[in-house]
Amino acid sequence: MLALLMVILPLLFAAAAPILRKRPLALYSLLPATGVSLCLVLVAGLLYPEQDLFCLYLGGTPILAVDAVNRFFLQLIAGLFLVISIYTFFWLPAAQEHNPPRTPGTRTMHRYLFVLFMLVFVSMMNLSILSAHFGLLWVAIEASTLASAPLILFHCSEASLEAMWKYLLLCSIGIGLALFGILLLAFAGKISACPPASLGFADLSAPGVIFHPVWFKIGFVFCLVGFGTKMGLAPFHSWMPDAYSEAPAPVLALLSGALLNCCLLAVMRTLNLAPEAVLPFCRTLLTILGMLSVLVAAFLIIRQKDFKRMLAYSSIEHMGLCALLLCYCQAALSTHVIAHAICKMMLFLLAGNILLAYDTHRINSVTGMFRTLPRTACLWLFGLFAICGTPPSPLFVTEYLLVTTLPPLLAILLLVLLFIVFAGMSYACLSMTMGTPAPDCHERQTAQAAAEQLTIVPGAAALGLLILGYITVLWMKQLL
Amino acid sequence: MLLSALSCFILFAAVIFLLFFGAVWSWLCRRQPERAKWLGALSAMLGCCAGTALALPAAAQWVPTQHFAFLGLHWQIDALAGFFMLPVLILGLAAAVHSLGYLKGHDEHRQGTYWFFFNLTLLAMLLVCAAATYIELLLSWELMGIMSFALVAFSFREQEVRQAAWVYLLACHAGAVFLILMFALSWTPGYTGTAIACGLLGFGLKAGFPILHVWLPEAHPAAPAPVSAIMSAAMLNLGIYGILRFLPPVSFGLLGWLLLAIGLSGALLGIILALAQVNLKRLLAYSSIENMGIAFLGLGLGFLGLSQQNAAMAICGLGGGLLHLWNHALLKGTLFLLSGAVFKSTGTLSIDQMGGLGKDMPISKSLFITNAAALSGLPPGNAFLSEIMIYLAAFQGVLSGNQVILAAAIIAAAGLALSGGLAAAAFCKACAAVFLGLPRSPRDPEPHPECRLMLGAEFFLSALALVGIIFTPWLWESVLPGVLQQSPLIGSTNWPLSAEYGSRTLAAVRNFSFAAIALIAALSYLRHRQLSRKTLDTGCTWDCGYALPTARMQYTGTAFTQPLSDYFYLTKGQNRSTIPVQGYFPQKAAVSITVSDPGGHLVWHPLSRLTARIAERLRRIQSGFLHLYILMILIALIAMLIYAVATSLPAATTPEPLPPAIGQMHQNSAPLQP
Amino acid sequence: MNELLNLILGALLVLNLLLVSASRLRHCIKLVAIQGVLLGLLPLACAHPADGHTWQFLLVMFLSLIIKGGLLPYLLLYTTRRINVRRELEPVVGYSLSLLIILALTGGAFWLGSVVPTAVAHGASPLVLPAALSTISTGLFLMVTRRKAITQVMGFLIFENGVSIFGTGMMIHNGLLVELGLLLDIFALVFIMGIAVFNINRSFRHIDTHSLNALGD
Amino acid sequence: MPQNPFFWWAGLLAALLLAPLLLGVINKTKACFVGRQGPSLLQPYYNLHKLFRRGCIRTTVSCGPLAWAPGIELSALLLAVLFLPYANQLSPFAFAGDAFFFAYLLGLGRFALIIGALDTGSSFEGMGASREVQFSALTEGALFAVIGFLAFASRSLNLSEMLSCPLPSNIPTVIAAVILAAGIAFIIMLVENCRVPFDDPETHLELTMIHEAMILDYSGPDLGFILYSAALKLWLMTALVVLMLLPGDLAPPGVLFILHLLGIFLGGVVIGAIEAVSARFRFLKLPQFLLGALCTALIALALTVIGTGGGLQ
Secondary structure (H helix, E strand, C coil): CHHHHHHHHHHHHHHHHHHCCCCHHHHHHHHHHHHHHHHHHHHHHHHCCCCCCCCEEECCEEEECCCHHHHHHHHHHHHHHHHHHHHHHHHHHHHHHHCCCCCCCCCCCCHHHHHHHHHHHHHHHHHHHHECEHHHHHHHHHHHHHHHHHHHHHHCCHHHHHHHHHHHHHHHHHHHHHHHHHHHHHHHHHCCCCCCCCCEHHHHCCCCCCCCHHHHHHHHHHHHHHHHHHHCCHHHCCHHHHHHHHCCHHHHHHHHHHHHHHHHHHHHHHHHHCCHHHHHHHHHHHHHHHHHHHHHHHHHHCCCCEHHHHHHHHHHHHHHHHHHHHHHCCHHHHHHHHHHHHHHHHHHHHHHHHHHHHCCCECCCCCCHHHHCHHHHHHHHHHHHHHCCCCCCHHHHHHHHHHHHCCHHHHHHHHHHHHHHHHHHHHHHHHHHCCCCCHHHHCCHHHHHHHHHCCHHHHHHHHHHHHHHHHHHHHHHHHC | CCCCHHHHHHHHHHHHHHHHHHHHHHHHCCCCHHHHHHHHHHHHHHHHHHHHHHHHHHHCCCCCCEEEEECCEEEEECHHHHHHHHHHHHHHHHHHHHHHHHCCCCCHHHHHHHHHHHHHHHHHHHHHHHECCHHHHHHHHHHHHHHHHHHHCCCCCCHHHHHHHHHHHHHHHHHHHHHHHHHHHHHCCCCHHHHHHHHHHHHHHHHCCCHHHCHHHHHHHHCCHHHHHHHHHHHHHHHHHHHHHHCCCCCHHHHHHHHHHHHHHHHHHHHHHHHCCCEHHHHHHHHHHHHHHHHHHHHHHHHHHHHCCCHHHHHHHHHHHHHHHHHHHHHHHHHHHHHHHHHHHHCCCEHHHCCCHHHHCHHHHHHHHHHHHHHCCCCCCCHHHHHHHHHHHHHHHHHCCCHHHHHHHHHHHHHHHHHHHHHHHHHHHHHHHHHCCCCCCCCCCCCCCCCHHHHHHHHHHHHHHHHHHHHHHHHHHHHHHHHHHHCHHHHCCCCCCCCHHHHHHHHHHHHHHHHHHHHHHHHHHHHHHHHHCCCCCEECCCECCECCCCHHHCCCHHHHHHHHHHHCCCCCHHHEEEECCCCCCCCCCEEEECCCCHHHHHHHHHHHHHHHHHHHHHHHHHCCCHHHHHHHHHHHHHHHHHHHHHHHHHHHHCCCCCCHHHHHHHHHHHHHCC | CHHHHHHHHHHHHHHHHHHHHCCEHHHHHHHHHHHHHHHHHHHHHCCCCCCCCHHHHHHHHHHHHHHHHHHHHHHHHHHHHHCCCCECCCCCCCHHHHHHHHHHHHHHHHHHHHHCCHHHHCCCCCCHHHHHHHHHHHHHHHHHHCCEHHHHHHHHHHHHHHHHHHHHHCCCCCCHHHHHHHHHHHHHHHHHHHHHHHHHHHHHCCCEHHHCCCCCC | CCCCHHHHHHHHHHHHHHHHHHHHHHHHHHHHHCCCCCCCCCHHHHHHHHHHHCCCCEECCCCCHHHHHHHHHHHHHHHHHHHCCHHHCCCCCCCCCHHHHHHHHHHHHHHHHHHHHHHCCCHHHHHHHHHHHHHHHHHHHHHHHHHHHHHHHHCCCCHHHHHHCCCCCCCHHHHHHHHHHHHHHHHHHHHHCCCCCCCCCCCCCHHHCCHHHHCCCCCCHHHHHHHHHHHHHHHHHHHHHHHHHCCCCCCCHHHHHHHHHHHHHHHHHHHHHHHHHCCCCCCCHHHHHHHHHHHHHHHHHHHHHHHCCCCCC
16 A cells, blocks of 8 residues: 555645645745655555555556565665755755756746656656556656656757657657567467466566567567666667756756666566576676677767766666676675665766856866865765775775676776776866866856755765765675 | 784774874864864874884784774784885875975965875875785775875866876776776686786786886876875885785796886886986986886896795895885985975976075985985995895896896896996986086075975985984894795795895995995095195186086086987987077077877877777767667667577477467457357 | 458558658548557457456557547647648658568568467467567658658657557457556657647747757767 | 915005006006106106195085095995905905995995086086996996806805806816906996096096096095095906906915006006007997997806806706
8 A cells, every 4th residue: 555655645746736836935845745755655664564565456466566676776766856855945946046048038947847747757756666567667667758758848948858859759669669578578478388367577477487488588678678778778878868968957866866777677577587598698688788888888978078968978887787787796786776876866966066056068168166166076076986986985896796797808898998987087077176267257156155055965975875885895795 | 012912903993093083183174274284294193103103013023913803894914014004104204294394385275185185095005004805905995096196186276287197096096997807807717817917917007017107207296295205105015015915826937027027127117217307206206117116126036036946036036125115115205305395495396497406405405415326226325235135136046057047137137237327327317407506597596494394304214214224134134034924925935035145245235334434424524624724715617717607508407318318219309309500600599308208108198099089989879860869779679689589599490389278278269259 | 350350450551551651741640540540449359358357448448449549640630730830841761762661571570470480379360460560660660760750759659559559469468557557658648749849849940850969979 | 275364455455555556557658659758657646645735626606515526436445445356365345245335336436426526517527427427327237247247157146256266267168258258347447447448538628528527626635535536446447357367276375466466557558558559439339339348248148158058056
């Protein structure tokens, strides 16, 4: 029952948004309110795990269920949304004041619409994680795409329109292919010796079920392409840099911190269904896509001109790493996902701050951040070192575990690519933070002051990362 | 004084807390530079003293190996760790005192951040030495990289400092990546060869191997002087410490030949490039590469001795190598601190613009000249002690009878001698161009007095170097064998490393060095007495009768070493652009020489250009056209489908039996037919 | 019953060819509406689910008929009228060439249907797989080669219809809630795409997606 | 070979006292070659006596090294004197590795001179110092190759045993190698002591000097120290060459003592003859010449290795 609550609650708050259209303060407070309530429901659910309060049954088969796999994804999204909502509460007024839309005549999206879509986006993501049925999973991910598309239009400029159109079209094609893949999987089950009762994960992964190998492979390919597009794996990643360069910071934090993980969860579910005969095929496919996305991200991140696109490529690279972790070392996957989500959320919120203060995406025109935005600059460098896997961050541990389990040649190639990524990102971040600030930077004094106040949330995230890093190192010590 | 295990743990915890909380506290009150300065400096000094109280007994083996479990991680301090911690601590102490003076007029307001990163770099270097397992090593190695990067990039306003700091950061990260690869590969069977190669590359990047040294001459001039003193004196040794402790087990012969080759090429490359440098700190940085090369040469000869079961060669080589690290640390530390003093008084590091500083800074001048002479291996100095040991190891190889080793040993000895001669040339150039003669560029007339704090630090290190000569024979007999036994590479030999062979030579050299100093004093007294009765008038320099010599007529540093660097083709060909003298009354003639580091020029710049080209070509897949994106997805989809069908074809051709359930399925749909 | 099923599938195959060669947008939308209707009737021809949820089956069928046959085409027509775009001018791939390509793709779909025998064995008609694959390839082909945003939305709609042909054809029933969810999602998607097309037209004064390439590296 | 330390001390005393006489012998032979009467044999003594009694003029530019450089040069040489086995008697101060100490003491003296020269800030002295640094750096390699050869031939590492060990006279290749090595040592001696083929001690044209250019600014006792140490250095290097050629077990110590003195003076005559006959090489040719010397020393070592049957096991 609680699972339904997790999905319905944001929708209720979303419904309240148009009513509070006139009073901005109450409108903004909707977001943190949802975040807090989601966390309360989660805590309540976790306190009594024994009665499966979370399962919702419809016609005998569980529709929404919390099992070992999606439990920590749920906690991650709830926690992430709480932090992001607090940030947005402070960020929205400042953004609308300091970041005027670039193309004259257009105005930024109306506040209540932004809050409405954000809440719908979160509820759809909760639905996609909680769903225990393949079809429902597809519906939830499709709905989350629909909810997040208008959010890219926050600035209504030409570029964001183009970004939204590309995001919408490419993702829906991908998810359409995923639907075809799901139907193929169901078909592979149907024509096999003992077919699964329904498309629910419990039935599909029941011990007796057998899948027809050839059809399963074709189905898996379609599912992988579909969810891979949404996840940002290599050949299908093209929408990500464009969408990420236009969307506002909290949406980006949600997109990369939470949505990518839902699609990763979907791919993980399809991989868990794979019968023994087909598993090596799926593994090689995932490895190829993983390495390809790290390669593409590595070479496209060098000499990147826009720091948001740089973070997008870093997300592509980390999704590639998740794909590799998925098939080589599942133990480290959960740590990697949490660490990546927190770190990427921190970086995107900081990018929001920088955009607030400098009102530009170009790396070259942002210099001397140590002088103008000291706290943001420190956190920005900390984020750089954390995302590239240097020891204080947990990503170092997962990267190390991945390298030990990978075959040696792949390990060497992976490390070279990760080094190129570090080189590209460090060049950009250092040229932004160090150096003498531009002469006309004092006009934007108020914007810079506003941006500096917003560093509380990323600071907390950085602290969380440090603690998580320490715990992960201790965990790694007993592991090896 | 037998320190119990508990007191060792307390000392270890004290060191960590002092340095860490000192750093955090000085960062917190960075608004008041004065308070931050004293907080940071005191915590650094106390931390170093506590560390010495911990490391010295361990190095001298008065205390057995200590194991600590601190913050859930395992640390251990044995003789080898203690031996390599001592330079870090001593240099840390000297650099802390020197920084107080150095930062007075220079970035005064940013003392808080300086001391924050200074203390944390010291802490990270100590933790690298104390790491027990590879996890602690990787953690503290990368932490050391980042903290020292922040120090190198301290004055990040200038563009070349940012560029140098970035290159340094990449070198540290690449080193850590190689180490990760080494530990990862050392467990997979069949890949121990590559594991050793990655280990050597990883540690070599930090220790300044010949090709991997590119970051060193960039980072040291960019860093503030006390920081570059610590980095070149203490941080380079950690590369060798890593090899001795963490390298997977390897055959002595192979390691010996590798280190010999690396050492010789490093020494010669380092010193030849040092000759042609115009920047004082770059010259010192290249000479660090040369001295690391000499240390590797010694270790290489030692390992060859171990492979030949030749006890004398082994102990002389290994002991000489480690001793040379120690001597180099003290001398190079003083030289870098002095270069900081020179930078503070003249504002520039370019040798060709200095000159005549000896009159303004007499003490620094004499300190610089004595330390430079000592570092180029001349007898009264302590570096001569380690070089004579390495020569003994080489000539043991000559006498050993194995012809291949004989050839290698004689070439090593000749190479070492050549690098010694060239080092003397490079340091003569440094001393003369900076301190002696007339000032080549205008300077403020009233010279401000030399800062006492900086002089104190420099004297402290020079005194330690002098005291080091006295204790070298004791160090050789009792400390070094114990230290070498700790390294898993050497410790595994079943046959004891007895050090009685070299001690007689060391004792003799020590006596003769002091005899030399006494003789010099006697002769100068004799001269003084002789001249006291005579007339002592002064005149201008005898320039073959020309009465008005100007500063421009002096030999500049570049001119001094021009014959040698031309001989090694550094300043010839495309590196030199000249405006020749034309006509009877030449208007303008000029020579501009740019010395490019062959390592970077031939290896690393082409590599980065290649990656940039690949990046340009790959950029086209992100063209912006929606249709191409969709096409890319479909092509990838079709490729994967073909791959799926191809792998499952063998399965599809075997006609599988019709599963029974299908038949049953058919029935239930039948009734629907009308 | 099989004859009706084969009839509908055959009609769908022919529709694909017409869709590709249609140059006037309004004509194209009408064809999509026909395809939606045919798709709505398809479940009738196939076998009913055995466990007697007939009323759910009929409700889903009726709703998909309404949405895919009526509501979405009307929405597209309304959009084309509002931004008064008439014809798909010089698409990336000419009409006759695209016709040949679709023919080839459908041929390929038939070949695939025959190569993979197991699909037929269990009761569905041999035409289902080829029809589904050819509709999907038509949808994707339209999206890749046509410039106008409206045509890309239609391409996407055809692609979805192809997928549901496969779903209903192979009698995969996954519960009322999921079927309704599918329909609702497709409707919402096309609705938002329509709004996006409005915005693109207002700010760019054209809806040629080929020239939308400002964002790129 | 009977050890009689008395003759070693006598050799030492002879070195300290008769060193300037060797300069006189060289100048006298040069004069005889060209038919001049030339300065008397004791002229260097008179010069030293005169210089020590004089005051000295110090340049204003100098800030210290000019004063203590001659002292260091002389003390380095006074120490180096202790390690040579005069009259093939083992020196009481010998220890393993004193060959390298001997070489580096010469290096110390040279370093002091160069710093002193650069301290005056004159272009000529800078030129002399720069050339001195270049050629001495390149001779280091050759010197150590010769030491390597001696170490291998005599199976020991201290200078006394190297030079006074009885040579296995029965193997012709070893004898050829020893003569070759002695030749290389003679060339190194000529370079180190700025004798004619490499540098002209008596020239008055500053542009062509190396060693002389460095001591232009010295006067009075400083110049006296430098002249005496130059003479001592010449004696030491000649003694090195003579002792290499003199087999240790030839005769009783007394005869050996007289032989080695005669040998040194004969060396002086040979140097004077070379100076009178040949002219100075071009400076650009010298590096190749020194590299040739290094290679010949290595060849000499190879000869002994092969001659003695692949190293003495």
